[in-house]
Amino acid sequence: MNAPAPMLRLTTQRQVILEELSKVKTHPTASEIYDMVRKRLPRIGLGTVYRNLELMAENGMILKLEVGGTQKRFDATTDNHYHIRCARCGKVDDLEIPVFNTLTEEASTASSYQILGHHIEFTGICPECQKIQEDEYEE
């Protein structure tokens, strides 16, 4: 059996991390969140940011996105939705298309895994990077 989950306290640090993450739609990395939070809590440690993001993700308060790139990203919007990542600059945006709940059922019949969920990651070039590419082509 597993140890009982410790009860989560709503510390100042935890609260500010959640507030700052909720303010943005950019799916920031841990160190980006660290920079945001540090403006309000200059003494906070990077480890604290990591620990709390991890804990909050485990408790379903936020999403931990394991998308492409070297760093994990975080999302305060917890309802299931899809993402698109720019292949050039790495930016991650939400993609506003309906979630395919049927996919999970279809996967259940096709696999011996017990399906828990799914995530779709689109890849593309963001508008800004499209412009840059056009400029490069002219040279």
Add this chain to the structure above:
Amino acid sequence: MNAPAPMLRLTTQRQVILEELSKVKTHPTASEIYDMVRKRLPRIGLGTVYRNLELMAENGMILKLEVGGTQKRFDATTDNHYHIRCARCGKVDDLEIPVFNTLTEEASTASSYQILGHHIEFTGICPECQKIQEDEYEE
């Protein structure tokens, strides 16, 4: 303008890496591939494995999977298909359901990104881990 892409030589190392990767369906990590290849080329360096996996992925010879977990995984099957990852042991398997080509079109209309493609990652519990969980429950 960008420098011309250097021509790829088919070195022994590159060939053996590709052959060993093609043998398995497990989506191995770089260090797992290193272990496989070392049985045939004991002097190969880990850096060589990383370098060649990267180069072959850039040239479309293999896929570099940016799925959840701490390590990248590689796949010699380059046609578009979906994956499922065990939330407990991290194993990655193919999921045999048809690819939704319509998704890319739908994403194009919903987003200002220039869509390049998409990948679906299902999450679940693999058969082996299901058994382990049952055993744990009995205790």
Add this chain to the structure above:
DNA sequence: TATTAATAAGGAATCATTATCAGTATAATA
């Protein structure tokens, strides 16, 4: 209030990956 448990901060440690570099192999060319 005394005790216990959760948490913070800071720093060290770990792990995956990438960069550097000197020497080697291969391909192109004279």
Add this chain to the structure above:
DNA sequence: TATTATACTGATAATGATTCCTTATTAATA
């Protein structure tokens, strides 16, 4: 074939993201 240019290897160092560890605080509870 000899020469030259270029891609490549293997060893090692460096980097970067994340986790771990230790001590001090803080909050909850008896």
